[in-house]
Amino acid sequence: MVSYKIIKVKTPDFNMDIKRIKGMNDILPDEAIKWRRIEDICRKVFMGFGYNEIRPPVIEKTELFARSIGESTDIVEKEMYTLTTSKGGHITLRPEATASILRAYIENSLYVQNPVQKFFTIGPMFRHERPQKGRYRQFHQVDVELLGTDSPYADIEIISLLDYLLIQLGIKDITIQINSLGCKECRPVFQKSLLNFLQGVNKELCQDCRRRINTNPLRILDCKVPSCKKILINAPVILDDLCKSCNDHFNRVKDGIGALGIAYKVIPGLVRGLDYYTGIAFEAITDNLGAQNAVGGGGRYNGLIRELGGPDLSGIGFALGIERLLLLTENNRGEDGDVLLPLYLIALGEKARELFFNLSQRLARASIPNGFSFLTKSLKAQMKLADRNNARFALIAGEDELSDGLVILRDMQTKFQKQIPIENLFENIKNEIMEAEVI
Ligand SMILES: [Zn+2]
Numbered sequence: 206m207v208s209y210k211i212i213k214v215k216t217p218d219f220n221m222d223i224k225r226i227k228g229m230n231d232i233l234p235d236e237a238i239k240w241r242r243i244e245d246i247c248r249k250v251f252m253g254f255g256y257n258e259i260r261p262p263v264i265e266k267t268e269l270f271a272r273s274i275g276e277s278t279d280i281v282e283k284e285m286y287t288l289t290t291s292k293g294g295h296i297t298l299r300p301e302a303t304a305s306i307l308r309a310y311i312e313n314s315l316y317v318q319n320p321v322q323k324f325f326t327i328g329p330m331f332r333h334e335r336p337q338k339g340r341y342r343q344f345h346q347v348d349v350e351l352l353g354t355d356s357p358y359a360d361i362e363i364i365s366l367l368d369y370l371l372i373q374l375g376i377k378d379i380t381i382q383i384n385s386l387g388c389k390e391c392r393p394v395f396q397k398s399l400l401n402f403l404q405g406v407n408k409e410l411c412q413d414c415r416r417r418i419n420t421n422p423l424r425i426l427d428c429k430v431p432s433c434k435k436i437l438i439n440a441p442v443i444l445d446d447l448c449k450s451c452n453d454h455f456n457r458v459k460d461g462i463g464a465l466g467i468a469y470k471v472i473p474g475l476v477r478g479l480d481y482y483t484g485i486a487f488e489a490i491t492d493n494l495g496a497q498n499a500v501g502g503g504g505r506y507n508g509l510i511r512e513l514g515g516p517d518l519s520g521i522g523f524a525l526g527i528e529r530l531l532l533l534t535e536n537n538r539g540e541d542g543d544v545l546l547p548l549y550l551i552a553l554g555e556k557a558r559e560l561f562f563n564l565s566q567r568l569a570r571a572s573i574p575n576g577f578s579f580l581t582k583s584l585k586a587q588m589k590l591a592d593r594n595n596a597r598f599a600l601i602a603g604e605d606e607l608s609d610g611l612v613i614l615r616d617m618q619t620k621f622q623k624q625i626p627i628e629n630l631f632e633n634i635k636n637e638i639m640e641a642e643v644i
């Protein structure tokens with residue numbers, strides 16, 4: 206793997222007036238290496254568990270998200286990037302991936318041959334939030350869905366997959382927080398007792414929560430305002446109202462993940478930010494950076510596939526934010542500083558440039574990364590470029606060497622130099638690089 210050092214230089218003022226949009230980031234080559242590492246690990250783990258990649262479009266009809274995520278959620282109410290089409294319709298940049306994957310599953314009749322399908326997708330999502338560290342308007346998620354079954358084994362596998370993925374990514378001290386949000390039988394019973402409780406403490410709640418009493422009371426349990434948190438300690442607990450079927454399912458899932466050695470904790474106040482969850486809801490928490498951090502989460506959404514016009518099949522899934530993963534794994538990686546560009550080609554004079562440009566192309570076509578300066582520069586300037594590019598070897602050719610039928614190979618680490626014949630130059634260089642084991 207090759208590392209490109211980004212050198213901080215004093216930026217000349219070109220009066221640039223078109224800049225990137227607030228909350229949207231350029232992922233520069235040096236950063237992109239870290240992204241690719243995470244994505245590679247994800248793909249490997251998902252393939253191992255039998256999940257297949259799916260890539261739905263990033264823009265969908267607004268109604269898809271309004272109906273699935275819920276009209277009265279913060280996302281749909283105020284965070285979506287929605288455009289009006291020329292015919293007066295509304296389309297939205299996806300704020301999350303589940304709805305699109307379900308739409309694709311239904312629209313392409315993927316459930317016909319085998320209702321049980323396992324999907325993953327990795328890509329950008331869009332929410333118009335106030336940007337803060339690790340939270341952007343274009344953010345990136347890894348999303349996993351297991352559709353077509355309400356077997357507790359599906360819940361156990363999904364949680365096990367999340368836990369194992371985080372371990373593979375190098376995230377330590379993971380605890381799975383888990384809860385059940387009940388089904389359409391038992392949830393209304395709980396909602397009624399919650400509403401009774403909330404109306405009693407109405408005046409002490411924050412402004413957002415007072416508004417949510419009428420629109421989305423369950424979300425109040427998730428309020429981060431300290432005064433609300435204090436009041437909610439006494440709120441009724443959904444686990445007390447679970448029906449027998451929900452309770453049995455919850456117990457089987459807990460036993461199943463416990464048997465796999467996964468650390469978990471039941472958190473009765475855990476609710477998810479989206480309306481569509483039913484039954485099991487979970488979040489992965491890590492103590493990686495000293496404080497507790499949520500890394501990702503998900504849950505079961507029985508009824509949503511039918512709600513979107515499909516058959517009456519269930520689903521469960523989770524999502525992880527890549528930006529968050531990067532923050533959490535920043536400290537436990539050392540190998541990136543060691544990666545090198547195998548070779549930098551330094552040509553002096555037009556004849557040498559022609560020879561080395563051709564060599565550069567041949568090496569690239571043989572998957573041997575190398576650098577070549579397109580600008581005519583002095584030996585000193587090109588040596589500096591080789592250094593900045595973290596090159597292991599520099600290959601140097603000037604007029605004198607060429608007339609002797611030789612070029613010079615310099616080991617940038619040991620400073621050792623040797624002469625290489627121009628005859629069979631490509632093979633000679635390839636052998637040197639193979640021997641040094643830099644790729
Ligand atoms: Zn139930």
Ligand SMILES: [Zn+2]
Pocket residue numbers: 410411412413414428429430433
């Ligand atoms: Zn509140």
